[in-house]
Amino acid sequence: MTDISQTAQLPPATRSGSGRLRSLWRSGSGRAGLIIVGVLVLFSLASFAGLMPYDAIAQDPPSRLLPPSGDHLLGTDQFGRDVFSRVAAGVANSALIAVVAVAFAAVVGTLGGLVAGFYRGFSDSAIGGVTNVLFAFPPLLLALALASVFTRNWFTIAVAIAVVYVPIFIRVVRGPVLTLREIEYVKAATSTGQRKSAIMMRHVLPNITSIIIVQVTLSLSWAVLTEASLSFLGLGTPPPAPSLGLMIYDARALLTVAPWTMIAPGAVVVLLVVGLNLLGDGLRDTLDPRNRGRR
């Protein structure tokens, strides 16, 4: 709702992908973020591939609430399920939902922002109106309301989270596009008679990729938090599918008896969000020339 007019930020000169990666590695926060996120992604891939020591759902009542040991690295929960395997599956679940949600939001939001900023006129006002309406809701509340509307499974949760982030991408993209459409090479392309949509995709879009990449990383960390909050409230992926928020909810009464049941999923959520935030900060520092040399 608040109309924070975008300051004209011109995209940085394009560099090779490996060069970008190298400078990201050199920034302290970028490297830490890459490592944390990399390790957690490996775990979730292993969990998808079924490489975990135990089944994340199968119950084993005799071995309930065992403390961490060689057999169960992070102990077992009140149904005798292996916490390590469940946490890995939970990360995989969170990551899947966050990635799908942010991908959806990024594609729809970028297109919306491009069209609004490049075509102006009616499409700009219409898209601006929709953006304002979606911005009028506190984010978690909107996700909550949307999640309660659909039959819940991982995909509808992802869509509910995506709707919240679409307007953010629209606004982040529209500002720079407004600046870009006035730049000489875009005007030159227009004067050679290329179609507007072609100019938009070929000359404008490639120049805002770094802005989109940074926004994607930061949005991923919010999406993980939103998904965890929804499942904590019982509005996320329904049980018995392991989800980090629900694991923390179930561990409330066990915190003093079996602290590992809460600490393990809690630490992993925090780690994942810290990693994504660090990665986003690192990317912003390396991709946005305005920040170079200032930190």
Added chain:
Amino acid sequence: MLRTIARNRVVKRLAAALLTLFGVAVFVFVMLRAIPGDQISANLGTEAAALTPAQRAALESYYGLDQPLITQFFSWMGNLLTGNLGFSSRAQASVLDLTLAALPVTFELAVLSILFALVIGIPLGMLSASKPDSLRDGLGQTVGLAGLSVPAFLLATMLLSLLATWFGFNPNGRGFAPLFTDPLLNLQQMLLPALVLGFGIAAPIMRTTRTAVLEVRSDDFIRTARAKGVPPRRLQLRHVLRNALVPIVTMTGLQFGYLLGGAVVVEQIFSVPGIGRQVLLGIQQKEYALVQSTVLVIALTFVIVNLLTDLLYRVIDPRVRS
């Protein structure tokens, strides 16, 4: 005369806000109509299947469900404008009464949280900015990162369980005490939720303060002020912070707005009967009339808070006025 009014920025902002609110109402209405089932099956549960077609038709006409959607929408709008927000059959109270009871609670929680956030965030941001890339900057940034990354529900759950087990401190387990009947117990009950929310909001405020202070500090007028011998403390407060205030106020306003509806999780954990919890209970008990009106009220307060923030920084920063 009319033209000058129409051109006035404040009037324009108001008109845009009204238009947005109308859009919000349409959105909420359409969203809740997309839920499978209707008011009748939500109220009667499985018994709805036993209704004869005639009974069902009678109920549908009673709830106005036989009317076209557009008529339903405008009759809802008309009811809202006359203060009829619906009736909650579980609570046996009108949604207006429930909302009027819940709003002040959420408002109190939001004010306390913002106070905590400002007290933590602004000094921390200034400390970080006072020597970039130093140890104290690292410390400030770490606290900021923790505030951004530790989910409120995790912090809240752990605080609640641990303080209750170790110290027997659990004021929230005793039934909610309104501010004006038992202020002492009320403030104890608000302490933990406000701390949790304040810690989370301190992070964006800290980051905004740091960036804004760094930006202002490199301005020429600061160098001039330092050259003419303004004492450091006065320089920091009167010259640097004063000019860094616009982004900080914007961020605070935005966060305050989020708090008015986004405190769902923390309100739920600490059993604070605020507006967020009202929506959550409505969703859990499938009282969609309650959800529909409450969500609209929250969006309304959110839009108003944003509008006020906009007006406020016109007051703080004379440059925005022109």
